[in-house]
Amino acid sequence: MEARGHNGTQEPPALEALLANAHVVRIPLATRFRGIEHREAVLLRGPHGWAEFSPFVEYEDAEAATWLAAAIDAGWNAPSAPAVRDSIPVNATLPAVALDRIEGVLARFGECRTVKIKVAERGETLADDVKRVRETRRLLGAEGRIRLDANGAWNVDEAEHAIRALEEFDLEYVEQPCASVPELAELRARIHRIDVPIAADESVRKAADPIAVARAEAVDLLVIKAAPLGGIDRALAIVAEAGLPAVVSSALDTSVGLAMGAALAARLPELPYDCGLGTAALLLGDVVASPLVPVDGAIPVGPITIDEDALARFAAPADRETWWRERVARCRELLEVAAAAD
Ligand SMILES: O=C(O)CCC(=O)C1=CC=C[C@@H](O)[C@@H]1C(=O)O
Numbered sequence: 281m282e283a284r285g286h287n288g289t290q291e292p293p294a295l296e297a298l299l300a301n302a303h304v305v306r307i308p309l310a311t312r313f314r315g316i317e318h319r320e321a322v323l324l325r326g327p328h329g330w331a332e333f334s335p336f337v338e339y340e341d342a343e344a345a346t347w348l349a350a351a352i353d354a355g356w357n358a359p360s361a362p363a364v365r366d367s368i369p370v371n372a373t374l375p376a377v378a379l380d381r382i383e384g385v386l387a388r389f390g391e392c393r394t395v396k397i398k399v400a401e402r403g404e405t406l407a408d409d410v411k412r413v414r415e416t417r418r419l420l421g422a423e424g425r426i427r428l429d430a431n432g433a434w435n436v437d438e439a440e441h442a443i444r445a446l447e448e449f450d451l452e453y454v455e456q457p458c459a460s461v462p463e464l465a466e467l468r469a470r471i472h473r474i475d476v477p478i479a480a481d482e483s484v485r486k487a488a489d490p491i492a493v494a495r496a497e498a499v500d501l502l503v504i505k506a507a508p509l510g511g512i513d514r515a516l517a518i519v520a521e522a523g524l525p526a527v528v529s530s531a532l533d534t535s536v537g538l539a540m541g542a543a544l545a546a547r548l549p550e551l552p553y554d555c556g557l558g559t560a561a562l563l564l565g566d567v568v569a570s571p572l573v574p575v576d577g578a579i580p581v582g583p584i585t586i587d588e589d590a591l592a593r594f595a596a597p598a599d600r601e602t603w604w605r606e607r608v609a610r611c612r613e614l615l616e617v618a619a620a621a622d
């Protein structure tokens with residue numbers, strides 16, 4: 281086992297060990313999502329199993345290194361706390377697609393009672409969002425749950441206006457309506473009468489201090505993702521310290537990364553919301569024998585079996601393979617420096 285410093289920064293395995301069984305894959309998406317049409321990932325095989333390293337390509341190394349720490353934790357360390365559930369209820373995730381495609385995209389998720397809808401996309405208007413949310417509510421029926429994710433795109437006035445316009449569709453919560461913690465706090469104070477909860481996503485996973493948003497009482501719940509937070513233990517510690525309900529969500533990973541998300545969700549003492557871990561349904565392929573596509577609104581917790589044929593079928597082109605291997609090496613270097621300083 282590698283040495284762990286007092287701040288929890290673990291000395292990474294040697295680069296040769298890290299990359300010994302690495303496979304770089306490139307999987308087409310069923311629908312364009314956050315501007316991409318393919319998802320690229322590195323699958324790493326450690327002594328404890330397969331792990332995924334898939335920070336989005338535009339991320340700087342400093343941010344991507346945390347994703348590598350999570351992958352190392354998953355592949356090289358034994359799981360810590362015991363799981364308290366073996367199945368995770370999940371939501372469907374609806375990108376900003378045209379109205380006539382909503383039904384087809386939702387069908388990929390099977391029987392999910394909850395849908396997360398992307399809103400405030402660049403190039404779209406509030407009227408577009410209202411139409412998409414209305415159509416989703418029509419398809420889902422009165423009892424389905426609808427949550428929105430604006431990825432911090434609104435200022436406080438825009439967010440207040442949008443939430444008031446969309447509130448009639450009965451919103452479970454709105455994720456990251458504004459970018460900053462002070463904006464979220466102001467928005468929450470302004471809309472307290474209409475009882476639409478606010479969730480933080482980027483204000484947790486991209487923040488220097490992931491607890492600051494909770495400390496400021498700026499949100500009602502947290503969205504947590506294992507990879508950008510550095511792994512399961514760190515994510516569990518953040519939730520415990522924040523003292524807020526948490527939704528576990530994906531990073532649009534393959535089923536290897538989703539299994540880490542499911543393992544995190546399985547270890548939270550309370551899981552009051554459906555989790556954003558149904559996103560295998562947005563991929564046109566996967567790397568495991570039984571992809572974690574939702575069945576009856578849930579995905580299982582437990583080990584995955586890698587599909588070697590799929591690794592070959594979705595192998596990334598040579599230039600992308602080189603790019604990812606170099607990225608792993610640079611991020612590993614950053615982790616080594618951090619562990620030495622720890
Ligand atoms: O939470 C979900 O329903 C699915 C995951 C999801 O929405 C996201 C995955 C990856 C990148 C993000 O832009 C996005 C999010 O902001 O939550």
Ligand SMILES: [Mg+2]
Pocket residue numbers: 429431455456481482503
């Ligand atoms: Mg989000």
